[in-house]
Amino acid sequence: MKKNVYVIGIGPGSRDEMTFRAACVLKECDVIAGYQTYIDLIRDDYPDKEYIITGMTKETDRCRMALERAQQGASVALISSGDAGVYGMAGLIYQLGAAYPDVDITVIPGITAACSGAARLGAPLMNDFCLISLSDLMTPWETIEKRLDCAAAADFVICLYNPGSHKRADYLQKACAIILRHQNGSVPAGLVRHIGRKGEDAAIMTLGELQHVPVDMFTTVFIGNSQTELIDGHMVTPRGYTLL
Amino acid sequence: MKKNVYVIGIGPGSRDEMTFRAACVLKECDVIAGYQTYIDLIRDDYPDKEYIITGMTKETDRCRMALERAQQGASVALISSGDAGVYGMAGLIYQLGAAYPDVDITVIPGITAACSGAARLGAPLMNDFCLISLSDLMTPWETIEKRLDCAAAADFVICLYNPGSHKRADYLQKACAIILRHQNGSVPAGLVRHIGRKGEDAAIMTLGELQHVPVDMFTTVFIGNSQTELIDGHMVTPRGYTLL
Numbered sequence: 001m002k003k004n005v006y007v008i009g010i011g012p013g014s015r016d017e018m019t020f021r022a023a024c025v026l027k028e029c030d031v032i033a034g035y036q037t038y039i040d041l042i043r044d045d046y047p048d049k050e051y052i053i054t055g056m057t058k059e060t061d062r063c064r065m066a067l068e069r070a071q072q073g074a075s076v077a078l079i080s081s082g083d084a085g086v087y088g089m090a091g092l093i094y095q096l097g098a099a100y101p102d103v104d105i106t107v108i109p110g111i112t113a114a115c116s117g118a119a120r121l122g123a124p125l126m127n128d129f130c131l132i133s134l135s136d137l138m139t140p141w142e143t144i145e146k147r148l149d150c151a152a153a154a155d156f157v158i159c160l161y162n163p164g165s166h167k168r169a170d171y172l173q174k175a176c177a178i179i180l181r182h183q184n185g186s187v188p189a190g191l192v193r194h195i196g197r198k199g200e201d202a203a204i205m206t207l208g209e210l211q212h213v214p215v216d217m218f219t220t221v222f223i224g225n226s227q228t229e230l231i232d233g234h235m236v237t238p239r240g241y242t243l244l
Numbered sequence: 245m246k247k248n249v250y251v252i253g254i255g256p257g258s259r260d261e262m263t264f265r266a267a268c269v270l271k272e273c274d275v276i277a278g279y280q281t282y283i284d285l286i287r288d289d290y291p292d293k294e295y296i297i298t299g300m301t302k303e304t305d306r307c308r309m310a311l312e313r314a315q316q317g318a319s320v321a322l323i324s325s326g327d328a329g330v331y332g333m334a335g336l337i338y339q340l341g342a343a344y345p346d347v348d349i350t351v352i353p354g355i356t357a358a359c360s361g362a363a364r365l366g367a368p369l370m371n372d373f374c375l376i377s378l379s380d381l382m383t384p385w386e387t388i389e390k391r392l393d394c395a396a397a398a399d400f401v402i403c404l405y406n407p408g409s410h411k412r413a414d415y416l417q418k419a420c421a422i423i424l425r426h427q428n429g430s431v432p433a434g435l436v437r438h439i440g441r442k443g444e445d446a447a448i449m450t451l452g453e454l455q456h457v458p459v460d461m462f463t464t465v466f467i468g469n470s471q472t473e474l475i476d477g478h479m480v481t482p483r484g485y486t487l488l
Binding site: 009011015016017018019020021023024059060083084085086087088090091092093094095096097098101105107108109110111112115116118119122123124125126127128129130131132133137138139143144146147149150151153154155156231232234236237238239240241242243 | 253255259260261262263264265267268303304327328329330331332334335336337338339340341342345349351352353354355356359360362363366367368369370371372373374375376377381382383387388390391393394395397398399400475476478480481482483484485486487
């Protein structure tokens, strides 16, 4: 019998923005593994599954438990919100999977917050952009700082994941200060909280204003480039089409 | 009656990797507008729709025709492959939509090639990354060059869209040369052609080797950073978890 772990991005949260492929694997699998918050988003749709649920910072344990159950013959779906390949579990499962050579790993992509959040704000990501996580739990702050500086210097649109938490209350402010070395304070910025979930909330402002806004780990931040403009209240980065 | 244009990302191409929301709007709408190649991907599933089909470089005409039909009272779905908000039609429709104030615009995100291609290769996008289009049709080459240089200097993983065409046969080679100023030729790179469509094809190599590989506009390219490694033939950028 083939032993499988499917690493699934469920998208922002509602079933509507999940792909058919993700839903199909969730329906067919024996075991669903994930972080409590993400399991809560889907559990009602799949009441009869075996669940492996672990807390935050228990990612390694969770992945290893998923691989163990697959090794024992179960078909296992390991879920992340958004896309499992973007700050999700796909990388870790490949790293740990090397010790389970007869378990096949398949990544099933989902809508990452850059895309779902951008759609709520308008069309900020129409041209070259960067994704940067402000979490320094696993990336040194100096590296993050360098990436923010280079991204703004090259006039990328910038999307920030994990912009803040209780412990990192001033990180967005620090990031904005770096970006403001290269970008004008008047460039449009936006943020979306709880994308596609209960309490979804979006706001558009300037980069200058963004500095002073409180954010949490459920917020995704968008900072425009020199081309980004506001059109009827939407944040849009034109791509350069001639509008004859 | 409400007048609507839905700008829809249909994902890589197969219905499986479309979201439920995208499929639902396609089913309910009156008119589907798009570039011929993308219409061909979905037409069999929706035989009874009115279609607006235009060729490449006719993006402005296509968007305006979609807005006109909505203005007349039709519910119109304008499709892009991947995500409509990433090098797609979402920005242009907002720009042109300003002239049609009673038409509502809604963007429905889809799986962009960065995510669908990454899933085929392994997990290259687990840490901060950039998307850069090598098409200089609407962005000056100097800007693209600067972005490539900054992205590599900051050790971003880089995903390249539109890496080549008949007219731009050597652009990937030029891009690799810029990245090689900062990255070692041995960093893993990968490419995926026709993601999720007939003839899908993926390959993993080094950045040094990538320079000499022919690519076309249906290819998406992934260039690792200093952390990216090969694990059992997959391209993986570890995020820094402790594997105790």
